[in-house]
Amino acid sequence: MNFSRRRLLQGSAAFAGALALPRLAAAQDVLKIGQVNASPAAEIGWSKQHALGIEAIKAALGDKVQVTVVDNTFLPQDAERVFRDLASQGHRLIFGTSFSLGQPMQKVAPQFPDVAWEHCSGIVHLDNLGTFEAKYYEGMYIAGIAAGHMTKTGKLGFVGGFPIPDIVGPGNAFLLGARTVNPDITCSVVFLNSWFDPGKEKEAAQALMAQGADVILGMTDTGVCVQAAQEAGVYAVGYASDLTSFGPDSQLTSVVLDWSSEYVGAAQKVLDGSWTSESRWDGLAEGVVTLAPFNAAIPEDVRAKLDAAVEGVKSGEIQPYAGEIKDNQGNVVVAAGEVLPGDAVRGINWLAEGMIGTLG
Amino acid sequence: MATAIDEGMTPRLELRDISKAYPGVVANDAITLSVAPGEIHAILGENGAGKSTLMKIIYGATSPDRGEIRYDGRVLGHHSPAQARALGIEMVYQHFSLFETATVAENIALCLPGRMDLPALSARIAETAARYGLSVEPGRLVADLSMGERQQVEILRCLMRDPRLLILDEPTSVLAPQAVEQLFTVLRRIAAGGCSIIYISHKLDEVRALCQRATVLRGGRVTGSTDPRTASAHDLAVMMIGSDLPVTDHPPASLTPAPLLSVQGLSGRPFGAQGRALDGIALDLFGGEIVGIAGVSGNGQSELAACLSGEAAAPAGRMALLGQDMTGLRADQRRRRGLAYVPEERLGRGAVPGHTLTQNTLLTGYTAGLVRHGLARYAQARARAAAIISRFSVKAEGPQALASSLSGGNLQKFILGRELALDPKVLIVAQPTWGVDVGAAAFIRQRIIDQSRRGAAVLVFSEELEELIEICDRIHVLSEGRLSPSIPRGEATKSRLGSYMTGVGRMH
Amino acid sequence: MALRIEPRREVTWAARLLAPIAAVLLTLVFGGALFWTLGFDPLATLYAFFIGPVTGLYGLTELLVKAVPLIIIAAGLSVGFRANIWNIGAEGQLTMGAIAAAGVGLFAPQGLHGLLLPLMFLAALLAGMAWAGIAAFLRARFGTNEILVTLMLTYIAGLLLSWLVRGPWRDPMGFNFPQTALMPPAGTLSPLDPRFRVTASVWFALLVLGLLWLFVSRSFAGYRLAVGGAAPRAARYVGFSEKGAIWTGLLVGGAAAGVAGFYEVAGPLGQLSAVISPGYGFTAIIVAFVGRLHPAGILLGGLFLALTYVGGEAVQVSFGIPAHITRVFQGLLLFFLLASEFFTSWRITRSGA
Structure with missing residues (x-):
């Protein structure tokens, strides 16, 4: 497992290095966060509320984080590659925002134990795969x-x-x-x-x-x-x-x-080094x-x-x-x-x- | 008469130094000629000599690279066909452009400017037709007209516009011999009225019978200009093809005891409602003989040929090949039993245009060793294609040349060579020399004769009576789906065959 | 001075070869210009789109995961296309193949072990053939237009899939989400290498290309189909069966698409859900034509089209360019391909020159 991860990272490091040199220089300090959405970006609805979550992270943590959003990933075959790419490129916290993304997340998460995975609407928990859901x-x-x-x-x-x-x-x-x-x-x-x-x-x-x-x-x-x-x-x-x-x-x-607290909380915990895989289920009381x-x-x-x-x-x-x-x-x-x-x-x-x- | 015209007046049409090149070929090379008012002027030449290009230049359908066109003494610049018509230049194409579902008068009205007043127009048509001796009835549907009558409509359509120069492209190719005579009478009357006529043809005897002047083209150049009425056939042939007209060797036939191909009671419409109905066709074809099927296209030739080849089936009748029933066999099964066929359409039917000659050899060669274990043997096909090319002097870049890159005549030689390479027991050839130059035509005819003398039964469909008379041992006439009795070689004359074609000599 | 379109007298092999290359280059140029107008560094984005995804071994294998179904389907379709048989419903045949494979995988008695995958393969192949066979039967028997029939059958297959995953085949443990249970381990293809997702489907794709090559350039059956496609009257003239061509062309395409469905279900998908393909069956049509219906061309075309998918994701990840850029690139490629195709066979001249 270790060997394979190194190979993967080698490949993708070449990839990332070739196209994003200026960003890579700062990458050591900055927490890279990824978000994968099954549907296209929209003005209202489910995706929009998750986009607001990302906005909340940016507002709260500013240049301590750098965010990558991948929309329209509705096929599990593709989602698996997207999750793997994000992890390979040094994203340390990755959100999947649809139930249908569960299978690929469960496949990829064990191969990237250093990455914190957060699955909204998910049911299955792993050591490094947490879920959150609203009441x-x-x-x-x-x-x-x-x-x-x-x-x-x-x-x-x-x-x-x-x-x-x-x-x-x-x-x-x-x-x-x-x-x-x-x-x-x-x-x-x-x-x-x-x-x-x-x-x-x-x-x-x-x-x-x-x-x-x-x-x-x-x-x-x-x-x-x-x-x-x-x-x-x-x-x-x-x-x-x-x-x-x-x-x-x-x-x-x-x-x-309002997922702001979920997003900001997870990001803050990863920054602090205190993130653990949780199953959160919050409602009116938590806002x-x-x-x-x-x-x-x-x-x-x-x-x-x-x-x-x-x-x-x-x-x-x-x-x-x-x-x-x-x-x-x-x-x-x-x-x-x-x-x-x-x-x-x-x-x-x-x-x-x-x-x-x-x-x- | 001709000399008087030539010297007395401004020429109706004068071409000076006209040249036109297409990539890879010079179609017209410094052509100069002059047509006097009221003159019938032949443009004589083989296929590919540059006649069609020259006509397109005169009619404005294409522009010359160099040279000058004068019309009634005035220089024409780049003119369009519409401008040409405005100047009184009219053209009758080889293939007609009439609407079959409309009447004669309606067809003519479509070509005339202004409002359509059919009754008045019909009266004018009748009057013009009477003046020139044309038998055109304005109210008839074009679909009901014979080829000769349709041609008269085309000519009449030009005459209604009072032309000063009339161009006819191979007008007799669709006519029975009697109709040719009638056409010539009409053309002489038109010329007598002062209209000049350019008559494009490759038939020496017609040109000599009709024209006062002939400009002979070969390879895009003018090789001579003469009065065909006084010039000898030898002189004209030398000008046209560079040598004397070749003759074929026709040894006596020795027939097989039983027919190799036998047809009984073939009736009905093989092509469905559009096609012509066959009417009780009976035919026996013996090994060693060539039998001709004469007649104007559209009388059932395509239908009969397709029934024989296996491409179509007639509703009634039996056919036998080498003594065995073949009525229900597919085309490929008939081929495997020794039947070969050269269809009249070469590109798209006899050969696949986008395929190489090697691939086109495989098209029919699959019955003869070019396929083994389901795999095509392209090396062998290529060798066979090369052999055909050399034996039949096909002008092609080699076995890998595309069929579509060959001229019609060369492709015909290739297809005939391909079918003869199969050494067929029964060979059917439709229009063997359409569009083929005179020298190649003689070569093709000789090969057909040779195959029959090796014991094959050969059936030739042709519109050219001279050709059938030259090579056939017996000739049937196919008219309106019915087959005449066969007329043996020696008794088959143009007039006798012609009487069957027009229905006069029908003897059922 | 009007412009006129004339056929070229000669179409050289070089031109035929150069046309797709020119189309790809023009796509790159225009794509780069598009990136530039969007405010991105064109070179960096093009690099991320076309080179980045394949710089590592993992990227290459992912490209294969995407390219293999395209190649298998395109190879099958090209057989029919050569005979002017227009099966544009490979998407539906893929869906039926996936359904059949999943049905066998989910409901076959346990204990088949090594037999389960071959059975799923066979079921998918037959289902794809059967689905295309409907169009073949209707065309051969009634002269029905196979373009319409195959296309409409695609929608029927999609609705059947939708019904199955929402109704009878819905995973009882799947919280009512419209998907089936996962294939059992015996019905799942293991990756060739545990580090990657690529499965034995790669070898199958190569086998299909090899067979296609044999069929196209050596077999008499392939020759007959080509004649039927290029000159139907010539095929009739020598007695090549038109119905045979219809059946062959459609069944081969259907079988290939069905098998591609099997490889998706037994491979990266692992189950059926309401949507199982990003339009492989339609994109494969582009692949077949980009590849000029030739095995080598289909291989390259399949890889290139797969790259537009993977590259589209890559620029989304690294530059935040919307995912629809993939479609834009595919459209550009098709446009330039048709244009360069046109100019290899025709030329524009000034009339009167």
Whole structure:
């Protein structure tokens, strides 16, 4: 292993030396950080929030770091080479920002034990491969309470990218929040099997509205649901970024992801030499999950309830996944008096009672 | 008459020192000639002598490198075909440019300026046709016209524009002998009206029958200018090809007892709806003889040849090769049994244009030792190509020359050589000497005769009656899909064959 | 004074050879100019794009990982292209090959050991052939345009893959993400050297090129296809079967693409997911033509096109130039290739000169 690494570094040192002489001179002091994104750079959504994470590193650490971003690496065959190139070129901290990048990261990380690897949405941990993830469901629970107050029809709509636990769990929490207001509320579910398919997403949102849903939650990489709700004169809840610009009247709030602390924290620890492989899962309390400003249409008394709920979740007094909870087949999945443990939340593959639809 | 014209008036057309070179070849080299008003002037020469280039220069389709063109005494600069037409220069091409789905009047209207007034135009057409003795009916569809009638439409189209100089390029190649006579009558009338005619041809007898003056070209140069009516055939031949017309040796035939190729009741449309229908064709071909199929193209020649070669199938009829049924056999199976075929289209059918002569030898040589264990033997193919090139005096850079780099005549020699190298039992040749110069044509004809005298059965399709009369032992005429009885050598005269071609002598 | 386009009377071998080289050089020049206008040092960026990725042994092997599927597919396609059989659906045939290989790898009974990989190979080959065979059947039987059929079948294959990885074949342990389980170890190709990702597919690509050479320049079957492509009437004249050419041309291309799918699944991919190819099947068409349908040319063309992918990543990593630069370079190359092709066969003259 040692031998092979040396050979690899020789090859890439020649490569790096040939084209980046001025940078290499300073490279000894500067921490080189790499970030690999599966999707192209964008103005909103998942990638944008991760780009903001990189910006936060630059702002906090300035010329102590040097950052390389590689976008649009959606094929695992290519990702493996990109990760290897980054590691070979002296990047000591490398972020992978998509679940689909897991396989190649797990392959490459053991070959570069000196490099700190951080996988967002990852599940598998290695000695030098850490993961971080946000408790989207905390924010969605609050948004659900808002939706519960604002719906007139008692019907909500949910458009999800993929039926993976990271999306299904928050979807459930959205309805659970709404049902604290009115236990008869239901939520119809559609999965696009794509993060980015505006045409299909718009059709899905319109179909949900046609069925009577008057608050639509979109967990994709677009602002389509918020926009469709604006056009139809109903409400929507955004995800990842504040999507107010897509629907100034329709967006009740948005569950905004702020990865700054994850990015800056990891970089600082690598600089300090204190980085270890962790599995971090942060939410409202840590500020990784935040809520965009509430819609002006939400009445004052409801706002107060929402603010109180936020504080309750932060303090742990309110547990969104507190029993009793049934799935939409009628099975009890969380017994009364119990709280679903974290690992189970991260592996949710059932839809809660009142969710109309199937996984897949 | 000619002398009086020459000296009395300004020439209609005068070329001085016209030269035109293409990369690798001088097409026209210092050509000077003069055409008087009302004169029928022949441009006589073999294929490749520079006739076509000269006509394009006169018509404005291309510009000379050097030299001067005077028209009615005025110097023409670089002129376009449109300007040429405005000056009264009209051209009838060898291949017609008529719309088959339109009527005669509509076709003519398309070439005339101004608004289309069909009734008035039809009246003018009828009147002009009557004046020159053309039998053109304005209302008929071009698709229904014979080749000779289409040519009359082309000529009429020119006459409607009151031409002062009419150029005709090999006009008799598509005509039956009787139609040739009719054409000459029309041309004489046109000339009598003061219009000059340039008549491009390589046929001595036609030029001598029609023209008052002949300019003879060979290799891009003028080799003589004479009055063909008084010059001897020998003199003209010497001017045209540098020697006397070659003659072929035609020993008597000794026939095999049974036919090598036998056709019975071949009927229907082998090419589908577009093509001509064959009508009960029956044919026996014995080893040792050459049988000719005469007739104007479009009467079923392509269909019959394709049926024999195996490229197409007729709906009805049986065919036998060497006594065995071959009706259902594919072309390659027939070839493996000893049939060879030289098609009329050389480039693209008889040879692959972008392939070398070596590769093109393999095209049919695969039946004769050029393929072993599924692998092509290119060394042997190359040697065979080289042998063909030398034996048939093919002008080519060698076996690696592309087929498309050869002139039509040389490619024809190569293809015929290639097929003869297979020593076929049955040889079918379509238009053996189209576009081939006189010397090479005689050589090709002699090779065909030789193959038959070695015991092969040979079938020759040709539009040139003289050729068939020269080499064939018997001649059938194919007209409107029907085959006439065969006329033995000696009895086959142009007029007799011609009567079958026009349907007069049909005797079914 | 108008310009006129005339055919050249002679097309020399030197010109045929120089045309692709000129196209590559022009691509470099224009690519460099593009980098320069974007504010980068053109020489340094071109170096990073075209030289940097292949300066080390690792880089070379990565280039092969990318080039091998292109070369295998292009070699297969070139057989049909020589006969004017336009299989442009290699992407779909690759997908079907990958699906078949993965199906065998995932669901074949355990304990096949050394037999599993050959079985996956065979399944992929047959699946690719079958997918192309649909187009061959429709063309030979009904005269259907194989360009449209192969292209449309590509979308069907893509949707089938999408359905499988989201439905019946989804990895039960994969958190509902649209991908299958990993191939079992017996269904995974080990790298030739543990340091690199390159597998035995390299030897297969060389074998395919060798066979293609034999087919093109020695075999009578290859000659018949070439005649059919260059002059269909000549092929009819001597009785070379047109249907035979259709079947051969499409099946060989389909088989090659299917096998390329196998090598992806058993090699760098290791599983099926919703997207398995960066358009190898389409890029291989460019490779076939850059290589003039000749084995040596396809080898070079495949390596060069692979370099545009790897180089695109490299300049993104080292200069932050957007990844779409790869497409720009491929487009430039194709454009200049067509242009230089044009000028080897035609020339522009001033009329009247």
